[in-house]
Amino acid sequence: MELILGVDPGLTRCGFGLISGLTAVDYGHFTSSPTQDPRDRVGSIADSLDRIIETHKPALIAIERVFAQANLRSVMGVAQISGALMALAFRHDIPLEFFTPSEVKLAVAGNGRADKAQVSEMVRRTLNLEETPKPADVADALAVAICASKRAKGLGTNAQQKWVAAAKSANRRLG
Template identity: 50%
Template sequence: MRVLGVDPGLTRCGVGVVEGVAGRPLTMLGVGVVRTPADAELGLRLVAVEQGIEQWLDEYEPEYVAVERVFSQHNVRTVMGTAQASAVAMLCAARRGIPVALHTPSEVKAAVTGSGRADKAQVGAMVTRLLRLAAPPKPADAADALALAICHIWRAPAQNRLQQAAARTAPARTAAQNRLQRAAAAHASHPAPKGRTA
């Protein structure tokens, strides 16, 4: 499995490609950052992010794209830029028919370090160890992108099993719902006789 991880951001959008399967050693194929100038117009910055991600998709041809799920309770302005960059990454993948997976920061941290509350240094150290790198990728956005890709490779088999189980039970669930609807319709069209009054 080859996964492009995207740590979305307008100023620095981390990107990293990891290949492998769960339970086996993983290989980093590439890591970097798509940068845009903070003083540029928003539309131009989003175009720059799109062009950067398109180049990574062209070069590495990933089977999946893993993007950090955006949420925050604090700085709305920062979250808006991150969400816009995230949408660009999803659009680029969807246009090529590449499946996109969203992972929360705590899911990624837990998958890579064992703790959903790990800090950036711990994530960088574990990414370095898991991918057998000489040094942690810089900046942290790049390491986070690799962590996203690793998280998806490790979580995908379990997610696939859940989706397959849901697909197998869907026909039975639909049939049961149809029987209930028919029974309700039959009951509505044939109301019970009213009791006699004295």
């Protein structure tokens, strides 16, 4: 089975999860302090992600797409880490796919509006983990990897597969 690296990007806390099939290979999170220079914060998390990529050599990197929130500072941090991860994917010549939060929730919990607790529990069950990964950013990163795994295999109903194809086409147009 090929490894998939799922990332829940964030500047204060960035979750990652590596899966092979439906087995968790490695997972955790990286942090940075708001008192640090933004360049150092992004650089530190990017270096940590680069070490994960170098060590495990994933076949695919999956990332949760930035969506507009009321908190502009939070959106900027997510976008900065996403950009750093795109550069790493380019450097290592690894395909990168983006997934919306509702896409991830639907793939993992069967409901695009599932709450964090439902998603975390389904990640635990799907990957047969003894405990729910914490903090939530770690469970979210594993959920992104599971979503990528399911999408890559073309799982789901005919209608879901058509929806996925349309979403992929839209992602290519929107960048």
